[in-house]
Amino acid sequence: MAGKRSTNWSRRDLIKYGAVAGTAGLAGCFDSSGQTTTEEGTEGGTDGGTSTEGGATIADDTLDYPAGRPATDVQFNRYSLGNYAHTLQDQLFEEVARGYADGTVRPDLLEDMTVDGRTLTLTFPEGFKWWNGDDLTAEDYYIGLEIDRLQSPEQSPIESNTLVDDYTIERTFKTAVSPNLMKANVAETFVNTPRSVYREYLTRYEEASSDSERESVTSDLLDMSITTQQLIDEGLGNALYRVTGFNSSETILEKFEDHPYASRTDIPNVRIIPETTSDVESLSVNDQLDMNPDVLMSESQQSRYPDNIENVYRLNWFRTQKFTFNFKNEHIARLPVRRAIVNAVDFESMVAAMRQAGTVGAPAENQTALRSTIHEEYLGSDFVDQLIDYPVGKDLETATQLLEDAGYTKENGTWVDPDGESFTFTVLTQNNNTQVQATKVFNDQLNAFGIQTKISTVSSTDYYQRLQTYEADIFWIWHVAKALWHPTAYFSNNFYGIEVGDPSSGNETGPTGKPFTTTVPSEVGATEVSGSGKEIQPAQLMNDLPNSESAEQVKERTRDLVQWFNYALPDFVFVEEDSGYWGDTQDFSMPTGDDYELNTNRPGEFSFKNGWISSNSE
Helix, strand or coil: HHCCCCCCCHHHHHHHCCCCCCCCCCCCCCCCCCCCCEEECCCCCCCCCCEEEEHHCCCCCCCEEEECCHHHHEEECCHHHHHECCHHHHHHHCCCCEEECCEEEEEEEEEEEECCCEEEEEEEECCCCCCCCCCCCCHHHHHHHHHHHCCCCCCCEEEEEEEEEECEEEEEECCCCHHHHHHHCCCCCEEECHHHHHHHHHHCCCCCCCHHHHHHHHHHHHHHEEEHHHHHHCCCCCCCCEEEEEEEEEEEEEEEECCHHHHHCCCCCCEEECCCCCCHHHHCCCCCCEEECCCCCCCHCCCCCCCCCCEEEEEEEEEEEEEEEEECCCCCCCCHHHHHHHHHCCHHHHHHHHHHCCCHHHHHHHHCCCHHHHHHHCCCCCHHHHHCCCCCCCCCHHHHHHHHCCCCEEEEEECCCCCCEEEEEEEEEEHHHHHHHHHHHHHHHHHHHHCCCEEEEEECHHHHHHHHCCCCCCCEECCCCCCCCCCCCCCCCCCCCCCCCCCCCCCCCCCCCEEEEECCCCCCCCCCCCCCCEEECHHHHHHHHCCCCHHHHHHHHHHHHHHHHHHHCEEEEEEEEEEEEEEECEEEEEECCCCCCCCCHHHHHHHHHHCEEECCCC
């Protein structure tokens, strides 16, 4: 384990990585000074492990891995998304159901999921508890489902949620929906609305008789916060490991012995190191991490990491990354300009820079918006072959021709618009190393071609709030709204999918200027509209897609959306990621997929939460 290794840390490293007294390997709560508190009061941070200089302790019974943001920077009211603990949520709450790479959705916590007509029945198991000792029941999940529905009951696709008994919920859709989509509706959701906290808000929604009254409840719900300390004090988690202490450098967890999976693993303690504020690469190289639960080592990293670290399991992931266009910029709003940008950059160079920063993946070969591994199932190779073929490598000749045909000219190596005016695009990106590296290459290639750009880099803590102001012209973002190998994960009408906006708003365009109705060629793959063309309403189609009645309707709607995406380029996808996890296979026994089915999101975390990781004890 991390604490058992002979690697020596310098005093500087101990301070940098939170290994000085009061921060590392501790199982108590931290007070405001950053020291741990026990029943005897504040102490120097030892817990019986191996002492290092300065009184620091690195526990030898602890699984160390990186994930998310510091617990000091987040909160756990899932309706307040600005600083919600998305990644820590995954570690601390049970997940209801999961999507798998074969396209299926199956129970995780749930005992069973059955479909009868328009009703999805969710059966919960007995024996699970909250950390405070309360039984985890169907009501804890039901409350969240009903709050979601009652926030906007007219627009919700759900007719009713019925709490049948302590362990059964019946979820009835307003219209007929294919069974797999009904199950997908609850996939990647968590039991994270404990009845002790959220019941009062549900009661108020139930009593609200107008939109304004509902909005008042929503306003109060958004203002509510659940701090990490409250999570500890009130025992508001329910996963295998519970939080016992935290500061800006780490979150400390210990095994929750009342969990049904507790007997599966002999690992008593866990230390989560914030990946957004720590030098994860240095920690990995210096053998101070035991696992990275949803990351593979790249080829360049394999030569630098210790011999006991191996890629344990590899997965063709669902996730892709993209740059999205803001049509409110008058130049970006012109299709030839968007096409010229895509032709002017080399995806392989962008992905190569990301590989150096640790990403494992390959350039996107087709602009379909979908991960290529699901093309055959939802599009068919004949359809994909007809689409406009954008280059993976740069094609400067085509990019030049596109701009010249649109009236742009080059002056002193820089493109100016049809009026002879210069312009500069602002490119927004998150400050994580992989995103920064890809954006730098993108930016440099456009500048070299003569399209002037400037990068605006925002911290991961503030990025999504800044992104949603839509003040940049081009912005980086993940391109998947849900952890599913399914078109609904990519064609979702939000900034993780392809945000167009609310088609019922009465406007012609949404928040990034993308039109609610677009005319595309009647012939798939044509680059220009001839005749009347074919009208596509992408926002409405994306809203309708999750409620498709049959697999065939899913395919029909997906093909229309793909044709729109391929023709109009509202965004462009540049990388398809591979995932899996790496770990210390010398000190730990970690599943490789032979004994457990791991072809699902975050397979290392999935293994950890199920108690499938144990120590290789002597």
